[in-house]
Amino acid sequence: xxxxxxxxxxxxxxxxxxxxxxxxxxxxxxxxxxxxxxxxxxxxxxxxxxxxxxxxxxxxxxxxxxxxxxxxxxxxxxxxxxxxxxxxxxxxxxxxxxxxxxxxxxxxxxxxxxxxxxxxxxxxxxxxxxxxxxxxxxxxxxxxxxxxxxxxxxxxxxxxxxx
Amino acid sequence: xxxxxxxxxxxxxxxxxxxxxxxxxxxxxxxxxxxxxxxxxxxxxxxxxxxxxxxxxxxxxxxxxxxxxxxxxxxxxxxxxxxxxxxxxxxxxxxxxxxxxxxxxxxxxxxxxxxxxxxxxxxxxxxxxxxxxxxxxxxxxxxxxxxxxxxxxxxxxxxxxxxxxxxxxxxxxxxxxxxxxxxxxxxxxxxxxxxxxxxxxxxxxxxxxxxxxxxxxxxxxxxxxxxxxxxxxxxxxxxxxxxxxxxxxxxxxxxxxxxxxxxxxxxxxxxxxxxxxxxxxxxxxxxxxxxxxxxxxxxxxxxxxxxxxxxxxxxxxxxxxxxxxxxxxxxxxxxxxxxxxxxxxxxxxxxxxxxxxxxxxxxxxxxxxxxxxxxxxxxxxxxxxxxxxxxxxxxxxxxxxxxxxxxxxxxxxxxxxxxxxxxxxxxxxxxxxxxxxxxxxxxxxxxxxxxxxxxxxxxxxxxxxxxxxxxxxxxxxxxxxxxxxxxxxxxxxxxxxxxxxxxxxxxxxxxxxxxxxxxxxxxxxxxxxxxxxxxxxxxxxxxxxxxxxxxxxxxxxxxxxxxxxxxxx
Numbered sequence: 001x002x003x004x005x006x007x008x009x010x011x012x013x014x015x016x017x018x019x020x021x022x023x024x025x026x027x028x029x030x031x032x033x034x035x036x037x038x039x040x041x042x043x044x045x046x047x048x049x050x051x052x053x054x055x056x057x058x059x060x061x062x063x064x065x066x067x068x069x070x071x072x073x074x075x076x077x078x079x080x081x082x083x084x085x086x087x088x089x090x091x092x093x094x095x096x097x098x099x100x101x102x103x104x105x106x107x108x109x110x111x112x113x114x115x116x117x118x119x120x121x122x123x124x125x126x127x128x129x130x131x132x133x134x135x136x137x138x139x140x141x142x143x144x145x146x147x148x149x150x151x152x153x154x155x156x157x158x159x160x161x162x163x
Numbered sequence: 164x165x166x167x168x169x170x171x172x173x174x175x176x177x178x179x180x181x182x183x184x185x186x187x188x189x190x191x192x193x194x195x196x197x198x199x200x201x202x203x204x205x206x207x208x209x210x211x212x213x214x215x216x217x218x219x220x221x222x223x224x225x226x227x228x229x230x231x232x233x234x235x236x237x238x239x240x241x242x243x244x245x246x247x248x249x250x251x252x253x254x255x256x257x258x259x260x261x262x263x264x265x266x267x268x269x270x271x272x273x274x275x276x277x278x279x280x281x282x283x284x285x286x287x288x289x290x291x292x293x294x295x296x297x298x299x300x301x302x303x304x305x306x307x308x309x310x311x312x313x314x315x316x317x318x319x320x321x322x323x324x325x326x327x328x329x330x331x332x333x334x335x336x337x338x339x340x341x342x343x344x345x346x347x348x349x350x351x352x353x354x355x356x357x358x359x360x361x362x363x364x365x366x367x368x369x370x371x372x373x374x375x376x377x378x379x380x381x382x383x384x385x386x387x388x389x390x391x392x393x394x395x396x397x398x399x400x401x402x403x404x405x406x407x408x409x410x411x412x413x414x415x416x417x418x419x420x421x422x423x424x425x426x427x428x429x430x431x432x433x434x435x436x437x438x439x440x441x442x443x444x445x446x447x448x449x450x451x452x453x454x455x456x457x458x459x460x461x462x463x464x465x466x467x468x469x470x471x472x473x474x475x476x477x478x479x480x481x482x483x484x485x486x487x488x489x490x491x492x493x494x495x496x497x498x499x500x501x502x503x504x505x506x507x508x509x510x511x512x513x514x515x516x517x518x519x520x521x522x523x524x525x526x527x528x529x530x531x532x533x534x535x536x537x538x539x540x541x542x543x544x545x546x547x548x549x550x551x552x553x554x555x556x557x558x559x560x561x562x563x564x565x566x567x568x569x570x571x572x573x574x575x576x577x578x579x580x581x582x583x584x585x586x587x588x589x590x591x592x593x594x595x596x597x598x599x600x601x602x603x604x605x606x607x608x609x610x611x612x613x614x615x616x617x618x619x620x621x622x623x624x625x626x627x628x629x630x631x632x633x634x635x636x637x638x639x640x641x642x643x644x645x646x647x648x649x650x651x652x653x654x655x656x657x658x659x660x661x662x663x664x665x666x667x668x669x670x671x672x673x674x675x676x677x678x679x680x681x682x683x684x685x686x687x688x689x690x691x692x693x694x695x696x697x698x699x700x701x702x703x704x705x706x707x708x709x710x711x712x713x714x715x716x717x718x719x720x721x722x723x724x725x726x727x728x729x730x731x732x
Contacts, residue, residue, distance in 0.1 A: 010344055014281060014293075025286050055472070062469035068290040068310060071344040163343060 002031070003057050004076040004083055004153045006161055007046040010069040011037050018067050019046065028052065028060050032085075032150030043071065043163065047152045049128075074161050076153045083153040086123070087131045088113075090145040093120040097142055108134045119144065127151075168297045168328035169194035172261065175304040177204045178336045181232050183223060183596050184208070185216040189236025190276060191263025194328040199234075208596065208625065211617040213240050215589035217247020217318075218615070221256050222593030225576045226551055228381060230311050231256065231593065236263045237325075238276030241283065246583060248318050249287040253580025254402060255379055257316035259307045260288075266326040267295055280322045289317030297330040302337055309340045314347030315467040316379055347466060351483030351491060359462040359479045360495045362435050366460075367507035368514075369395045370433035372418065374447075375402030375579065376440015376465060382486035383407065383572040386439065389489050392496055394508060396515055398426040400441050401564055402579040409568035410548070415515060416524075419447040420717045421561045424726060425518040427717070431457055431724040432514075438463040438477075440485045442470045444580075445719075451475055453722025464488045523715050523728055524565055533682050535559065535634045535707040539566035542604060542632060545689040550602040551576065551594045555587035555611030558640035559632075561713045563606040585614030591629040592621060602630075602693065609635040609704075610659050619672035622700050630692050631702045633665060636709045644712045648727075669702035678704045 009015050016035055023030050031049040038045045050060060057075065064073045076083070093101050098120075105112055105122045108130065114121035124134055128151060135146070155161065166174065172195050176184065185208045188196045199207055210216040213235045220231030231251075235244050241262050251258050265274040281293045290310050292303045300323070307319040363369060371393075377386050383406045390397050390413060397407050398418040407414055416423030418430050430436070430448070436459050441447070448454045451474050462479040463471050471480045481488055526536050539562050542550075552567055553576040554560040560577055569575045576594055578586040591605040605612075612633055622629060634640075642657040666676030675696050679688045685705065692701040714729040 014285075017282070018285060021285055055476075059469065059473060066467065066469050068342070068345050 001054070001057070002049065002051050002077070004081065004151060005048045005050060005060065005064070006074045006076050006153060007048065007064060007070055008038070008072040008161060008163065009044050009046060009067075010071065011042055011044040012069055015044065015069045016046075018069060019048075019064065022063055022067065026059070026063060028056065034150040034152050040163075047150070049151050071163055072161060074155070076155055079159060080156040081153050081159070082156060083127050083151050084125055085128055085131055085151045086125045086149045087134070088147050089122045089124070089134075089143060091120050091122065091138065092118060092142045092144060094118050097139070101138065101142070104134070104137050108137070110134065164333070165331040166334045167194065167198070167331050168300055168323065169198040171297070171300050171332075171334050172304065172323070172328065173198045173202055174334055175301055175336060176232065177202070179230070179308050181205045182229070184232045184234050185210055185220040185223070185593065186234035187213050187216055187236065187240060189240050189263060191237040191265060191325045192234060192328075194325065195234065195261070195263070195323075207234075208592070208621070210589065210621050212615065213243035214247050214585065215592070215615050215618045215621070217244045217251065217258070217260065218583075218586050218589035219593035219596070220258055221247060221251045222553060222576050222590035223597045224256050224258060225590075226573050226594040227597035228573070229597070230308055231258045232261070233258065234261045236276065237265055237280065238278045240276075241278055241280045245283060245287065246585075248284055248320065250578050250581045250583040250586060251318040252287045252289070254375060254578065255316050256318065257311040258318035259304070259311055260318055260320040262320060262322045264293070264322045264324040267324045268326070270324065280320070284320050287318075288320050289315075291320035291322065293322045294327055295324070297327050297332045300327065301334060305337045306340050306342070310345065314345070348482045349484045349487055351464065351481045351488035353491065355479055355481045356488060356491050357495065359437070359481060360492055360499065361501075362460050362462060362479065363393065363437060364499065364501045364503050366435035367504060368432060368434040368511045369393070369437070369503070369508070370429050370435070371395050371397040371437045371439065372400070372430060372441055373397060373403045373406050373439040374400040374441025376485050377403055377406035378572045380440065380466070380485040381572070382440070382489055385486050385489040385493065389493050389496070392493070393503060395437075396429050396512070398422070398430060400447055400579070401577065403441065404564060404575045405569035405572040408570040410570055415519070417564055418723075420449070421565065421713050421715065422717075424521045424523040424715060424728070425515050427715070427723045427726060428518045429515055431722070434459050436461045439489070440465060442473065443475045448475065449717045449723045449725075450720050453725070456722070521728070526711070526729060529708060530682060532708045533679065533685060533705050535636065535705070535711050536562050536566055537682065538632065538634060538685055538705050538707065539563055539606065541686045541689055542606070543567045545686065545693055546602055546604065550574070550604050551598060553577065553587045553590040553594055553603065553605045555605075555607040555614075556582045556584045557608050557611060558644065558711070558713050559606050559608045559611070559634040562634070565713075584611040587611060588615050588618045588622075588629070588631065592618060592625070592627055595627045595629060604630040604632055606632045606634070608640060609633060609637065609662055609665070610639050616668070619669065619674060619700070623673045626698075627700060628696075628698050629700050631700070633702065633704045634707050635662075635665070635704050636707045636711070637662065638709060641713070647712070648716075649718070665702055665704040669700070674700040674702055676702045676704065678706065680706045
C-alpha cells in the first residue's frame with residue numbers, strides 16, 4: 001500500500017540525512033521525499049511517500065519517531081487528506097504540436113510559463129496520478145525535460161499537524 | 164568568567180560526576196588534554212587503541228549503570244572508535260563519546276586527520292552533534308548525557324572542532340534539559356497492564372522471557388519478585404543473564420540458538436508469553452514463521468516502541484520503563500482476586516521437567532584433553548559464582564553463558580548484538596575500574612584475544628589484576644563449527660596458525676602467564692590465579708579440545724524447537 005507520511009522535525013543541519021539514512025539502513029522504500037521549513041523557522045516539514053505492508057509502515061513511523069530531531073509523525077493516508085505535486089515539463093512545440101500541446105495543457109489546467117520559438121515549459125500541479133496522466137497524454141518524444149517536486153500533503157478539515 | 168571550550172568540556176564532565184574518561188590524545192583534542200592535565204576531579208585512562216577506549220567505557224557502564232565516557236581525536240581516532248560505538252549501540256549502552264574535529268574553517272577541505280565524524284557514526288549512535296560555536300558546548304554536552312541515559316539508552320557522540328575548544332565564553336551548565344522532540348514514555352498504560360495481568364492469570368502454559376532491558380533498567384529485583392509470585396518458568400536472553408538468578412529452580416536457562424531444550428521448548432509451546440526488555444531477534448527465536456506456527460498470546464514490555472511488533476506480532480504491547488511497569492503489575496497481583504490456574508501450572512512444570520531431564524548441557528568428559536566447558540564449570544566453582552565475567556565472541560562466549568550461572572545483574576558483560584571480537588579484554592578493564600575490588604575474569608579464545616591484545620599494556624600501567632581465561636583450541640571455533648556442520652568440513656581459513664607463546668607474551672607485558680594442557684591441572688591453576696596471584700594479571704592459556712562444539716544448536720533459519728543436540732551426533 002502507498003502511504004504519505006508527514007513529519008515535523010527540528011530544522012537543523014543533518015536532520016534530513018538522519019531520515020534518509022534511516023530509510024536506506026532499514027531497507028525502507030522511498031517513492032518521493034520533500035522538505036522545507038514551515039512558517040515556524042525552527043521546524044521543517046517533510047513529506048515521504050512510501051510503499052509497504054502495514055507492518056512495514058508501522059515500523060517506519062516508529063523508527064521515525066525514535067529519531068531525536070523528529071517532533072511528530074503522521075500517516076496522512078490513514079484519513080481524508082489532500083496531496084499535491086508540482087511538475088515542470090519542457091516540451092518541443094513546433095508546427096502542429098505547438099497547438100496540440102497548448103490544448104492538452106489547458107485540459108489538465110496546466111500553465112505555459114515559458115515560451116520560445118520551439119519550446120514550451122508547462123507548469124502542472126495535482127496529485128501524482130494526474131501528473132502521470134499528463135505525461136501519458138502527450139507525445140513522449142516531445143518531452144525534452146521533466147522535473148517533479150514529489151508529493152506534499154495536508155490533512156482535511158480539523159486534522160492538524162503542528163507542535 | 165570566560166572559559167575556553169576545553170575548560171568547558173572538563174567542567175561539564177565534572178558536573179556530570181564522571182569518574183573515568185577512557186581515551187587517547189591526538190592533534191584535535193590537545194586543548195582538552197591540556198585542561199585535563201590541570202585537574203584531578205576525574206581520572207583519564209590511557210588505552211592503546213581507540214576501539215579499546217570505547218569498549219572499556221562501555222563495560223564501565225554495563226557493570227555500574229553509570230554513563231561511560233571516552234575521548235578520542237579526529238580522523239583515525241574516530242574511525243578506530245567506530246567498532247566500539249557500534250557495539251554499544253547494538254546493546255543500548257549509555258555512552259558519551261567526545262571526539263576532536265579539525266578547526267571549523269578546515270571542515271570539508273580534506274584536512275589532515277579529517278573525517279566526516281557525524282556522517283560516519285550517524286547509523287550507530289542514538290544521536291550525535293557537531294558543535295560549531297563554543298556557546299552551544301555546555302548545553303550540547305548536557306544533552307548528550309541526558310539522551311544517553313534516558314529512554315532506550317545508547318551512545319551519543321559530541322564532535323568538537325579544535326578552534327571551538329580554544330574559543331571563550333561564559334560557562335553555565337544547564338540544570339535540566341527539555342526537548343520538544345524527545346519525551347520517552349516511562350509509565351506503562353494502566354489499561355494494557357490490567358489486560359496483561361488478566362492474560363497471565365488465565366494462562367495454562369505461561370512463560371517469561373526477559374532480555375537486556377531488565378539489566379539496563381535495573382529491574383532484576385522487581386522481576387525476580389514478580390516471577391516468584393507468579394511461579395512461572397523464566398528464561399533470559401544472552402543479554403539478560405543475571406536479570407533473574409541463574410541458580411533458581413524457576414530459571415530454565417538461556418534461550419535461543421544455543422539455548423537449553425527446556426527454555427526453547429517452553430518458549431515455543433507456551434500459551435501466554437511475557438516478553439520483557441527483549442526484542443525477539445534472529446538469534447533468539449530463530450525463524451519467526453516457525454515461531455508463529457504455534458498460537459500464543461504475547462505481552463511485550465519495552466521502553467522502545469519500535470522493538471514491539473518488529474519481528475513478531477504482539478497482542479498486548481506495553482511501552483514503558485520496565486521496572487515501573489513491573490511494579491504496577493506487582494501491585495495488581497496483590498489485590499487481584501483471581502489466582503493463576505495451579506493445576507494447569509503444575510502440569511506445565513511437569514512437562515518442563517521432562518524437557519529439563521534431557522540434561523542438554525551435558526558433555527563428554529575427557530581425561531587427556533581439556534574440555535572447554537569444564538574450564539568454565541571450574542571457573543564458576545573457584546570464583547564462587549560471584550565474579551564479573553567479560554567475554555569475547557565465539558564458542559567460548561556461549562560456553563561461558565551456558566555454564567557460568569549468573570545470580571546477579573551486571574556480572575555478565577558481552578557483546579551480544581554486534582558480536583565484536585576484541586571486546587573482552589578492554590571490557591574487563593572498564594569493569595575493574597567501575598568495581599575496583601571485584602574479581603574480574605575475561606573468557607576468551609586465542610583468536611578474539613589477539614584483536615585487542617595491546618591492552619595488556621594498559622592493564623600493566625593501571626595494575627588491573629584481570630584473569631584471562633583463554634580457551635585455546637587453535638581454531639576460530641564457531642566458524643569451524645559452522646563449517647563442520649554446514650560446509651562439508653571444509654575449514655576455510657578458520658585454523659589459527661603461528662600462534663604466539665601466550666605465556667611469554669603475558670610475561671613480556673609484565674604479567675603472569677600459565678599454560679594448562681591437562682584436565683587435572685585446570686582447577687589448581689585457576690586456584691593459584693585467583694589466590695596466590697590475586698593482585699596480578701594472569702593469562703591462563705588452556706589448550707582445549709579442538710573438536711568441541713556448542714550445543715544445543717538451532718541452525719540459522721530453523722525453528723526454535725528444531726534443536727540439534729550433542730547426543731544427536
